[in-house]
Amino acid sequence: MARLSSPTFVGRASELERLRHALDLASDHRPTTRLVAGDAGIGKTRLMTEFVSGARTSGAQVLIGDCLQLGETGLPYAPFVGAFRPLLRSLSPRRLDEIIGPGRAELSHLFPDLGPPSGGRAGGGSPGARPEQARLFEVVFGILRRLSDDAPVVLVLEDLHWADSSTRDLLRFLVRNAREARMLFIGTYRSDELHRRHPLRPLLAELQRLEGVDDIELGAFGAEELAEQLAGITGELPHPELVSAVLSRSGGNPFFAEELMAAGEAGLALPRSLRDTLDDRVRHLEGEAQRVLRIASVAGARVDHAILAEVAELPAPILTEAVREAVEHHLLVPTAPEEIPGYRFRHALLQEVVYDELLPNERTQLHAAFAVSLERRAMGDPHDRAGVAAQLAHHWLLAHDLERALPATLGAGRAAAAAFAYPEAQAFLERSLELWAKVAPELLPAGIDRTVILEEAAEAAALAGDPRRSIDLVRSALAQTDPVREPMRAGVLQHRLAWYLNESGDWQSGVIAMERAVALIPIDPPTHERARVVADLAHSLMVRSRFSESMALAEAALAISRTVGATLAETRALTALGLDLACRSDLERGIPLLRDGYELALRHGDPQAIFLTAVALGWALDEAARHEEALEVARSTRDRLREMGAEARFGGQLGSKMGRALFEMGRWDEAERILDATIAGGPTRYAMRWLLSNRIQLYTARGQLGRARRDLLTYEALGERLVGPDPDLIRARRAELAVISGEPTAARGIIAETLARLVEPDLDTEARRLILTGLRAEADEADAARGAGATEREAVAIARAGQLEHQMQRHVTRVREVASQPGPPITADLLMASALASRARGEADVPAWEASVVALRVLGRPYELARALAHLAAMACVARRREDGASALAEAHAIAVELGARPLREEIESLARRARIGLEGVDTADDAADRLGLTAREREVLTLLAHGRSNRQIGDTLFMAESTAGVHVSHILGKLGVTRRTEAAALAHRLGLFQLS
Template structure:
C-alpha cells in the first residue's frame, strides 16, 4: 500500500517479532504450521506483520496476503484464500500456478478465480469441498518446495465458515517444512457466542499451532511512538496524559496526536477517531461516508459512480483524506481505510435514510456493471447492498443468486444464511417463485443439502422437516421419497435408529420402475444387509441392478454391486465378496467416480483382513488412501480407509501405529458414526493394555455403557464385545454374563462368520470365568451360544481360529493365530492352553507355553495379559525368561529412544516420526518405566550401557 505512515518509527514489539521469526524457523523444520496472533483493535497487529513480512521477504521467503472483510459473514466465501490466489496469479501467472497442481486440479480453483478456466463438472456436495481443501494444501506444499512460504490472513474474526474450516484443515494437515500460516484476530471482539471461539479452541490443541497475544504499549513505548510522530521528544506531562487516555493502544495514540498537542481530548474513543475525519473538508467527509457504506475497501470506479463524481472530482475530494492518513491507496485503483475502526466509526455516523440510500446506489451501480467489484464478488455484494437498501424483491433475487454461487464454490455454510434470507423475504414478494425459477420447497431442499454438506445436521433436519410438511405425497411422491432418503441419511449421521422404516415408506411412494425408485433401492438394500436381513436386502438388490442397467446408471449399479458384496461377506463367501467389489471398482474407474472407487477398496480391505491376508489388506490401505487424496475425499470416504487401516494394524499387533492412524483420522472431525468406528479400534487397544480410564471414556462416548440402541448388527456385535471386555477387565463376571445373555436374546445374530465366532469365543471366556460363582447362568449361556454356533458358517482362517478358541482347542488356535501373524490372539490362546495344561498336571507344558506367550504380550504392552501370565507362571513354578536388553522395548520405542539420546524434543521426534507429540510423550513414559530410570538423560545413558542403540 501507498500513503503516509503516521509513525515512521517501529516501536517495541521486538519480543513478538522474535517469536514470529522463531515460528518460521520451526516451520522450516516442519515443527510449526500456524501462529494465531490476537490483540485488541488498534493495538498494532497489522503493523507488526508488515515489519515481519518485510524482514522475511528480504531473507528470501514468499509472503502471501489474504484478509477477511465484514462482508464474509454474509456469504463472501474463502475471501482471504481468493486474495492470496489472486496475488500468486498476478506475480506468476495462472499457468505456472496450475502447473504446480495435479492434472485437472486447477479447475477446482476456477470456482474462486476465473483465471483458472471453467470449473470442474463434479458438483457432489460430499466431495467438491474436500477436494478444494486438498488443492489448497497441495498448492502450499508445492510452493514451499522452492521458498519458505508464509500465508498471512488478517482479521479472521470476520472469516466466513468455509474459510474457518479451511484454516483448521490446513493447520491440522500442513506437515511439511517451510510453510507457516499467521492469522490475526481481534481478541476484544470474541464474545461468548462468537463463531471463531471453537475454532481457536480446536487449533489450540493441534500440535504445531502457536498462540501469540500482542499486548498494549508500555509508557516508555508510547513516549517513543510520540517522539517518532512529532519528530522531537514530547513533554513528560503530554506523555502521561496520552498514555493514560490511550491505555497504550497505538491507534489511539496516533489519533490523539492528530487531534492536537494540547491534550484536550474528546470524551469517547469514537469521537477521538472521528476527529481526524471531521477536520477534513465537507466534500471529503461526504465521500468518506459513501466509501464507508461500501466496506473497508472500495474500487475507484465504483466509488466515482456511487458518489456521482468524475475522476478528477473524486481525486480532489479524496486527496485530503489520503494526506491525513484516513484512507490509503491499494492495488488495482482501490481505496482502503487505514484501519477498520476508522471505517466503522464513519459508518456508524450514517443516518438511517442515508444508509439505505447509499446501499441502494451501490446495488444499482454494481447491477449495471459487475466489473466494478473484484471477480467472483458481484453476487454477494449485490445481496448485501440490496438487503441493506430494504429492497425486498431485489434482495430476494440477489440472495438466491449468491446462494447458487456459494454452492458453485462449495461454500455451503455461506449458502445457508443466504437461503434463509430468501425464505424470510418470501412472503413479502408475491411472485417470488417466478422471479427465481424455484418454489418455496425447492429453497428448503437446497438449504437442507447445504446445511448437511456444511456439517450442520440439526439445521438440515429443520429444513427437511419443513419441506416434508409442505409437500403432498399424493401429488409429488417422488419428491417426498427423495426427501425421506435425505432424512434417513441425517438420522444415520446423528446415530438414530429407524432408518429402514423410513426407507420402506419411501419405497411405497415410488412403486413404478424409474430413477426415483432406484435412488431408494440402493440405501434400502444396504441398510437391510447391515441389519442382518439379508434375504430381503438381496431381493431389492436384484431389482435395483435391473433398473440401474436399464437406466444406464453405472454408479448406481456399482453401489448395488457393493451391497451385494456385503451380502456375500455376511454369508461367509469371501472370494465372492472380493470379486464383486472388484467389479464395482472397475465401474468406478470407468466413471471416474472417486466415491465408488474408495468404497470398493475399503470393502475389500475388510474382506482381505477377514480372510487372513493382512499384508494384502495393508497394501490396499495405502492404495485407497492415495485414491482418496487424488479425488479430494480424504475427509469423506477416505476416513473409512483410515478406519480399515487402523483395524488391520490393530489385528497384526502394530498397536502404536493403529493409534496414530486413529488420531490422524479423528483430526479430520469425522461424522459421528465414523468417529464411533474409530473409537472402537482405540477401545480394543485400551482393553488389551488395561487402560481403564481411557476405555471408560470411549465406551461412554459411543453409548456402550448405556446400551444405546443401534440398528446395524455389526455395530451391535462389536459394542457388545467391548462391553463384555470392559466388565471382564474389572473382574465383574456377573455383569459380563448379563451382557452376554442380552446379546443372545436378540432375535438375529450376526451371520458374518468372523464377527460371530469372535463373539462366541469371548462368551466361552466369560462362562469359564463365571462358572465357579454362577454355574447355572454360565451353563445356560453356553447352551444358548451352542445354538448360535450350530447355524454359523466357518469361512476363512480368521473365523476358523476363533472357532478353535470357542471349541477349547487352544493349542490349535494358537498355531492358527501364529500363521495369521496376530500376536495378541496367539498370546491369549497360549495362556489359555497353559492354564488347561496346568489343570491336567502338565506343569512343564504350561511353563513352555507361557514362555512363548510372555514376549508377545510384552511387545504389545498388554498389561492384563502379562499379569495373568506372571501369576500363572508362579503357580506352575515356571521361571520367567530373562529378556535380552534389546527386547525390553518395542521397535517404535527404540526409534523414539534413539532420538531422545540425540537430545531431540518431543515436538522434534513427533515431526520426524510423523506421529503426534502426545504419542511421543506416552512412548517416552513407557521407555523410562521399562528402563527403570526417571529422566531422559538417564534413559540415554542406559540405552548406551545396554547397547540398545547399536545398529
Template sequence: MSRDLVSPVVVGRRRELGRLRALLDQVITGTPAVALIAGEAGVGKSRLTQELAAGAAGRGVRVLSGGCVELGGEGIPLAPLVDVLRALARSTPADELDRLLGPARREFARLLPELDPAGTVGARQDGSAAQLFEHVLGLITRLAAQRPLLLVVEDLHWADRSTRDLVAFLVQTLRELGVLLLLTYRSDELHRRHPLRPLVTGWERVRSVERIEVGRFSREEVAAQLQAIRRTAPGAHFAAVVFERSQGNAFLVEEILAAVDGGADPGDLPPSLRDVLLARTERVSEAAQRVLRAAAAASPRVEDRLLEVVVGMPEAQLYPALRETVEHHLLVVDHSGRGYAFRHELTRDAVYEDMLPGERVRLHAAYGAALESDPTLLGDDTGVAATLAHHWYAALDLPRALSASVQAGRQAAAGYASAEALHHLERALQLWTRVSDAAERAGVDWVGLNVLAAEAAWAAGEINRGLSIVDQVLADPESVTDPVRQAHVVERRAYMLRALGRDEEAGGQLREALALLPAQPLTTTHAAVLASLANSLMRIDELEQGVEVARSAVEAAAAVGATAQQADALITLGHTCGYLGDAPSGLTALHDGLALAEREGLSGVALRGYINLSDLLEMLGRHAEAADAARAGVELAARLGHTRSLGAMLVGNLAESLMRLGRWREALDLVTESLADDPSGVFASTLLLQRGELQGWQGAAQAAESDLREARHQFGGGTDAQFTAPMTFIEAELARAAGDLAAARQHVRAALDRPIVGQGVRYAWPLIWLGMRIEADAAAGEPSNTDIRQRHDALQALAVAIPRNATPAQAYYALTTAEAARLNGSGEVAAWQAAVTACRAADEAFPLCYSLFRLAEAQCGTTPSDTSAAGATAQECLRLADDLAATTSHDVRALARRARLRLEQSSSATTGESQSQRQIGFRLTDREREVLALVAEGCSNGQIATALFISPKTASVHVSNILAKLDAASRTEAAVLAHRLGLLTT
C-alpha cells in the first residue's frame, strides 16, 4: 500500500487545460479573467488546478491559494484569505511584506495575528466588510503590479457568507489587472437553495468569467489512469470492472485500486462509494481506525498534538497507527507539516457518518475539553472560539456551547466576519433559555446579547433583521425594566432606522429615548442618545433645535467621559452652527471634534469630521481650506480601507472645491481615478454629479447626460437636497443649452417649489440664478410676455427672502440680480460689474467667467458703446474660458466678431487650429495628456500604469476618456490626432 495512488501524469483534461492555459496567457498580457471549475466530488478539480498552478509558476506567475473549510455545516470565516495571508507572511521578506500589505497590515492582523507580533491590535469591532474588501483589493493590485497573479479559491461550496461576498467583490472589481481568479466548487452540492447558486448563475453571464465543467473519465481514460498509477497496462476485464464501479470518477478509481491492492476481490467490491471507502478503513488495524474516527470528528484537519490528546494513546501506539493511515492513503500530512487531513473529504464524511451518535458526542466533548484546557493545541489557526462552539454544540454541552458561541461571535465581529458573528450570536440566543446560568456563562445578559446580535446584523447589511431583533426586546417590557437600558436599546434602533434613510422616524425614536432617561445621574446612554438625536435633527434640517441638542450632548459626554459621543456631537454642533450663519463658532467646534476624534483613535468619527469640515468650508466659500480638509480626509480613508465609500465622498468634496477654484483638469482627474475604483450608491453619485456639471459647462452634453443618468441610478429614490438639487441643475442647464427653455424652466420650478430650509438653502442658490437666466434668455425673444414677468417677480422675491450668509450665496444673488437687469433691459453694466465683483470675492471661477462675458456684452450695448472696456473684459473672459475649456469661449469669441473687438489669441491655443480643435486640447486633463503621450509611444495600459504610478484599471479609464474626447476609434487613431492637433508638445 506504499505505492502512490495518484497518477504521476495528468490523464485526459486536454480541453480543460487548454482553456485554462489560454486564460493564463490572457492574464500575462494584463487582461484579467475568472475561471469557475465545477464538477462532482472526486472528479479531479484539485488535480486540474494543481497542474495549472505548476505551469503558471514555471512561467513566472505568482500563485496564491486558499481553501474554504467546513466546520459543522458552516464555513470557517474568510479561511481562504487567511491561507493567502499566511503564505505571503511566510514567504516574503519583511520589508517587502510591509510594502505589499501597506496600510492594511494592522487590519489583516485581525485575521492572522502573526502579522502583528507585538500584539498591538486590540479587539476593536468598528471595522466593516467593505473596509476589508478594499484592503484585499489594494493588496492584490500591488501584487499584480509586480507580476501576473493566479489566485485560487478552492471548495467554494463550503464558503461562509463573508468569503462569498469577498469573492463576489473580486469578480466584479478585478479589472485591468493581470489576475486569474480561479474558483472551484462541487456542482453536485449546489442544491436549489444553496447560497452559492445565485452567485454562480450571475457570474456565468459575465463576459470575463469562463465556466469549465470537469466531467467523469471515459472508459479509455480510466484505463490510462490505472496504467499510469500501476506503471503497467491493466487487464481489459479489470479495467472494465473498475470503470463500471467508479463510473469514471477519478477519486473512486483510486479508492477501488487501493482496495484491490489491499486484498479485495475485484469482482466482489461494495456497491457504493461510501461502502468502498469504509471497506478501505476497515482493512487497517483497530488503533488506526480509532485514529481515523478521532480525525473525522476534528473536521477538517487536526494538529498532531491535539489528536494525541483526544485519542489518548501512548506515543508508542499512536505514531505507528498514524503511519499506517498515511501509508494506506487515508490520511495525509498537511501543508504545515504538523498535522493531518483526510486525503479526500469524501473519506472523512464516510467515517464520520458511520460512527454511532454517542461516539461522535464523546469525541466532540474530548476536543472541547482539550482546546478549553490548551487553546494552542489548535496550532496557528485563529478560530479557537468558533471551533469550541462547534465541538461543545455537537457534544450537546449547551452551557459551554453558549459561552463559546458568544465568544466566537465577538471574535468574528472583530475579524470583519459580521455574517458569521450573527450566526454565532443567534445560536447563543437559541440556547439561552436552555441554560440555567446563561448570563454568567455568556458574560452578557439577555438584552446585551440581543443588542450584540442586532449590531452584527447591521454590520452584515441585514438592517431589517437587526430591527427585528431589537423589536423583540422592546416588545417584552419585562426584559428591560431599567429606563437607561431601555433608552440605550431604542437608540440602537434609531441608529438602524437612520441607516435605512428613515431620519424622521429615527428622530421620533430618539425623542422617546430621551424622555425615558432620568435627568440625573448622567450616563453614557444620555450622551449617545443626545449625540444621535442632534445628528438626526441636522439631517432633517431642524437646525436650531439641533444646535441646542448638540450642545447638551457635548456637555453630557464630557461629564461622563464618553469621548466618541463628545467628538461626534462637536462635529454635529460645528456643522449646524455654520449652516445657521455662525461660522466662527461652527468651525471652532468642528476642529475641536475632529482633533478629539484623531487623538482618541476614533477613525470613523474623524472621517465624518473631515466630510463635514470640508463641506462647511466650501459652503462658506473658503475653497482652498476646504480642499485641504478634504484631501486630509481622503488620505485617512485610504489608510482605513474606505476608498470606495467615504473616501469617494471626500474626493467629491475635494473635486467641488477645485472646480470652484477653476482647477477643472485636476478635479476631473481626481473624479475619474476615484470612479475607477467602482464606488456605488451615494458615493458614486457624488462623483458623477461633479463630473457631469463640469462636462456640461465644457459642452460635452452627451457625457454629462450619461453621468446624470448614472448618478440618478446610483442615488436611488432619496430626497437629500445635496444630491437632488445638483441633479436638477445639470438637467435644467443641459435643456437650456439645447434651447429647450420650457423644459429647463419646468425642472427649476419643480425644485424650487419645495420648502427651502436649513442646508437646502446652499443648493437652492444655483437654481435661483439658473431660473432667472432662463427667463432672461426667454425675454430676449418675447420682451412683453407677462408670464415671464410673473416668473421674474417670483424668483426675485425668493432671492430676497432666503439667507445669503456666505460669499458664494452673495455671488449667486448678484448673478440673479444681473440676470434680472438683462431681462428688464436696464442697468445691465452696473449689475454685471457687481456680479463680477461678487464672483471674484467668492473665488468662483465659472460664474466669474460667465459674468465677464455678460459684462462685455452689456458694455458693447451701451450708447455709445464702450469698446475699449468691452475688449478688456472680453479678453479676460477668453483667457479664463480657454483655461477652463468652458463653452463661454465660443460665446465671447462670437461677441468679439459681432462687436469687432480685438482679442489676442489665448496663450494656450495653437496657431492654425480650429476653435473646436483648441477646445479638444483644452478639455484634456493634465493626466490625460500624460496618458496620451504614452499611448502615442505605443505603451499598453500596464506600461502606462507603471510609468505613472497608477493602477492598470485607472489607466484604462483614462484611455477610454481620451478616445471619447478625441472621437477616435482606436489608440492608433488617437495618437495620429494627438500629433496633428499638437497635443503632445508638453
C-alpha cells in the first residue's frame, strides 16, 4: 500500500522550539510544564514523537504514558503505569532498589511484581487513619527526582482528556512539588473534547496559574503546510487543485488529510466525510483482517496480543497474517519492544469508528469473551491489579451480564482503593450498589453484605473529598443495621458518620453521632473500637471547648487503651487530655501529657499520629511562649515525615507552625520565607487555611494591608470550611486587620460576635487574644473620640473597655481555679489588659505599662514588647518623665525597625515628633514648614488645628499646657497672615502643608 503519512516533519517549528526551550529550562533545574492542546488528529502525537526523539538524543530520560478511555471511570493511574513499567523492567535489581527507595510496598499497588503491597481497602481502617495516597505520590515523585539526578527527566502524559481523577491528582502533585528538580512535564489533550463541565478543566485552570506552566495550542495547517504534507505522502509536488480540495475537506487537519488521500489515491475523488473515509479503509481489508480489527476495537485504543489471540480463536498463522494486513494498511501499530506485546489503533478516532460499526449482539458477545479471557489471565500474576479489575468490570457491564458484573465491579472498587485511587474506588463501589438492586436475590454472590459495600463506598467518598456523599452512604448503612442485634457494628458506623460530619464542617452533628457511637459500642469487654471512639469523642468535645466533659472521657479512653494495647487510641487520648489542660491555660500539666503522646506516636511510627501530636504539642509550646521548642518540634517532625514519605500530606501544616513560632520570636523574614515557600508548594486545603491565617497576621503587623486583604479573600475563596483553622481564629485576624487599618468600630463588632460564640470563654485561650485585640480597638476609639470632643463616643468606648477588662480578670480567676500554676503568658495578658483599659480611660498609668513591659520581656515576644514600650513612652511623657519616655521609645523604635513593623514604627515616630524626642536615623525636620517660617512644633499644632481641635485638645495630644498651645496658635496665625483658625486651616490645605491622617 502507498505511503499514508509524510516521512518528514511538517510545520510546528515554533511549537517544537518551545518544547526544546522547556527542556533547556528543566535541564537548568527550572522544572517546567507544557500543556499541548488541539483537536483530534491535529498532530499532537506527531509533535511529541519528533520532540521525544530529539530529547532522547540529547541525553534526557523520557517516560511516555497514555490515558485510556474505559467507560466513565477510567483506569486508575493508567498513564503512569504505562510510563514507568518499561523503565522498572529495564533496571538491574540493584539500580531498581536505588531508584524506588523506601517506597516498594506502595508502588507494588501499581506493579505487583515488585512484591507484596501495603494493605487495606476503603473502609477497612478507622476513619481517622487515612490510607497513604500522599505516600504513593511521594514515592512516584522520589523516583523521578532520583532519575533526574542522572539526567533531565521528561514525563509525557498523552490524552489527558481521558485521565482518571487519581491521575489528575498525581500530575497536580508532581507539577507543584518539582521545585529545582530537572523535570519537564508534558500533557496533551483534545481541546474539542473539553465540554463546559469536563473534569480536566479545573486542573488546567489551576496549573495555568503556576509559574513554569505554559500552553501550546496546535492550530490547523494552512495551504503551504498542507502542500508540504501531501508532497511527503505522494513523493511529488501536489497539484494546487488537490491541495485546495484536501484543505477544504480536511479543514487543515493533518490526520484527516492523510485519510482523505489514502481513500482517494486515484485523483480528486475524495469521500464526503471522515467516517466514510475510515469505513472505506476498513472494507478494503480481507475478511479475517476485518474481523480481527473489530475484535481489537472492543478492547479500546490498545489490545494485548495474547488476549486478542484468545478472543479471536484463530490459528496463529492466520491471526498473524490478519494483524500484519491491518498494520500494513496503517490501521494498527505494534507496541514498542519494551512494552507488553500488542497493538494500538493508529488513531483513537479509527477505533471509535470500527467499534461503532459492530452489531449490538456482536458487541455483547465480544465484551463477554474479553471478560472471560481477562479473568483467566488474572488468576496468574496480573501486571496491574487495579487496571485489570477495572477492565473486567467494564467488559461484564457491557456484556450485560449483571450477575458477573456485580462482583467484578466490587473488585474494581476495592482494587482502586488499595491503589489509593479513591475517586475511582467511589465510582466503582457506588456502581456496585446500583447493580445490587438489579440482580435477583437468589443470584447475589455469597458472602457480600450490602452494608459493607455502603461503608466502603462512604470511606472512598470521604477520601476522594466528598464528605457529604460519605454521610449519605454511611447513613444508608446505619438504616440497614439493627443496633439491638449488632450494637458494635452500629457503633462503628456511627463513629464513621461522626468523622464525616466533622469533615463537612458540621461539628455539632458530629459530636451527637460520636456520643451515639460511645453509647452503642459495648463497655465490656474493653476493645480497640471502644478505646478509639471514646478518645475521639474526648477530642471532639475539646475542639468545642467542652473541656470538663472532654477530660473525663480522655482519662477513660486512656485507661481502656492501655488495657487493650490500642496505641493509636492512647496517643489520641493523651492529646485530648493535654489539650484540655492547655486550652484551660494549665500549660504546666498539659505540655508533659502532649509530649508523652508525641513520643508514643514517634515510637509507633504512624505518620498521621506523629503529625497530630506534633501540632498539638507545638501549639501548647507556643501558648507557653516556648517558641524555640515549638520551632524545633515542627522542624524535626517535618524531617521525620519526609523520611517516611508523608511530607506532602503534612508538611504544609508544619510549615505553618514554623511560621507562627518564628513570628512570635521576631524572626519575621524567616517566617515570611517559610510561609511563602510552603504556600507556593501547593499544600492541602487543610494546611492552606492555617498558612494564610498566619501570613495575614504577619502582613498586618508589617502594614502590608493590601496583601493581608488579598490573603483574606483567598482564604474565603477556598469555599466551605471542611478542615482548617476554627472560624474564631480567622475572625481574630480580621479584627487585628481592622485595628491596624484604623477601624476600631469594625473590630469591636467582630470581637463581640466571636466572644459570644465561645462555649467556655472564661477558660478558652482564644478568648484572651480576642479580649486584648478588643481592648486595643476600644483604646483607639476612646482616643479618637476624646480628640474630636465626642464625649458620648468616648464614654461608650470606656465602658466597653471596662467590660473586656473584667472579662479578662474573670478568665484569669477561672484559670487559677483549674490550673496548677497559671504561666507567664496569662500574667502578661492580664497586665496588658489592665494597661490598655487605663489607656482607654485616658489615664497616664505608667506603673501599669511598666509592669506589662516586664512581663513581656520574660515571654520573648518582641513585637508585643515594642507595642507596650511605645505606650509606656507615651504615658511617661504625659507624666513628665521625659527621660524614661525617651528610653522606652528608642527601644521600641529599634525593635519595630528590625522587625519591619511599619505601622508600629510610624506610630512611634509620630509620638517622637509630638513629644520632641530624637530617634536615631529619623529626620523630623520639615523643609516646607521651614520655608514658611513654621517650626516643626507649629506644623504639628497646625495639623491638629485643621482637625478642629481646641487649644486644650492640642495640648493634651502634644503633651503641653493649654496656654502653650494658645501661644503656638497665635504665632501660626501671624506667620500665615490670617486672623481666624478656619482661615489658617484652609490656607494650609491649599498649600499642601500637611496630610490628614
